[in-house]
Amino acid sequence: DGGITQSPKYLFRKEGQNVTLSCEQNLNHDAMYWYRQDPGQGLRLIYYSQIVNDFQKGDIAEGYSVSREKKESFPLTVTSAQKNPTAFYLCASSIEVGGGLDEQFFGPGTRLTVL
């Protein structure tokens, strides 16, 4: 059963702690993305990766870091430098990064709450 998995679904952390969100896909997609969603707003791109061992900053990369050591995995770390980390985080993948010509498949998301 192919798809994208994100864990955990809900995550609570204390202010000042780093936290890593998991994203795994078995669709054999080259491109992976991380978005942040806040109430009443669209999806804002944090980071994306076109290929293993390479990634690019999106529109709101400050306070976040990623790695892409395997094709299937694209974990996102929310660092203590992120001023307002409470949000819904969505991971997505597409066959390849081609100027937005490919549909994106989304994971179920992780809702992060920083106390």
Place this chain on the structure above:
Amino acid sequence: GQQVMQIPQYQHVQEGEDFTTYCNSSTTLSNIQWYKQRPGGHPVFLIQLVKSGEVKKQKRLTFQFGEAKKNSSLHITATQTTDVGTYFCAGPRGNKLVFGAGTILRVKS
């Protein structure tokens, strides 16, 4: 930079009424995609439009891409409670997609 604007932000309709959401870009788009996100869920791809003036239908949903490829619309005929959710348009910017803020649809039965 390129922006994708969506209106209205929110619409509450009676079941059976029609619904339309509009998407406008500040620049010409090579294509536009539409996604639906159910409450508590994640966005799911609906359709992609590529050609100027293109119209595509999926059952009660009709998607249009403007002649100038700077605007698009999604029209739902005779809404049902299963249509509730947020509808997003998205256009490419380089190697990325830029999403509109979405239109939240609520359907009262």
